[in-house]
């Protein structure tokens with residue numbers, strides 16, 4: 001009897017996994033995963049539609065959790081960016097290809113995002129420590145905390161810091177170096193007072209990441 005039910009489940013399961021992307025309510029998925037702020041930003045800016053219309057070609061989304069949007073630097077940045085820049089910031093949170101966790105773990109070199117175009121880089125890199133994957137923007141290190149959805153060609157992860165592109169991290173001059181992930185972030189924050197705001201931002205976010213991580 002039990003074996004029979006298991007067999008039925010196997011027959012049904014592939015159908016569930018193959019549910020078309022259009023049938024998914026991404027807003028609801030994000031809200032249930034503790035990412036309501038980004039869900040509402042994606043909706044109000046229209047970027048959600050961009051995501052959904054390009055999802056069939058492969059899409060990887062990094063959704064910062066609600067805590068990440070409370071960081072004072074992020075609140076400050078969102079207040080300062082124009083509407084077009086906010087759209088770019090959100091587009092920066094998606095990569096135009098399907099990159100499941102196992103692929104991010106071994107990824108090398110810069111990854112273009114939906115915000116990248118001919119003249120603007122807006123790229124990401126990833127680093128892996130053991131089983132943990134961290135997204136590096138060059139200004140911020142953001143750890144992947146869970147997989148919200150993995151249904152090829154769409155994968156959505158939650159991350160613990162807003163991905164601030166290095167292009168937005170400092171008012172002038174060259175972009176700061178990426179902070180080293182892990183507990184070393186503490187000493188970095190201490191040594192960064194009086195330096196560029198980009199470095200401050202990166203250091204504070206790195207500390208936040210290690211506190212909330």
Ligand SMILES: *[C@@H]1O[C@H](CO)[C@@H](O)[C@H](O)[C@H]1NC(C)=O
Nearest residue numbers: 024025026027028029031032
């Ligand atoms: C998706 O879910 C959100 C939040 O639960 C809801 O407000 C919205 O109406 C839903 N959209 C569709 C198309 O069902």
Ligand SMILES: *[C@@H]1O[C@H](CO)[C@@H](O)[C@H](O)[C@H]1NC(C)=O
Nearest residue numbers: 084088115116117118119120
């Ligand atoms: C790249 O994006 C920026 C900002 O949206 C825009 O000003 C620029 O013209 C774009 N460049 C290309 C080649 O599309």
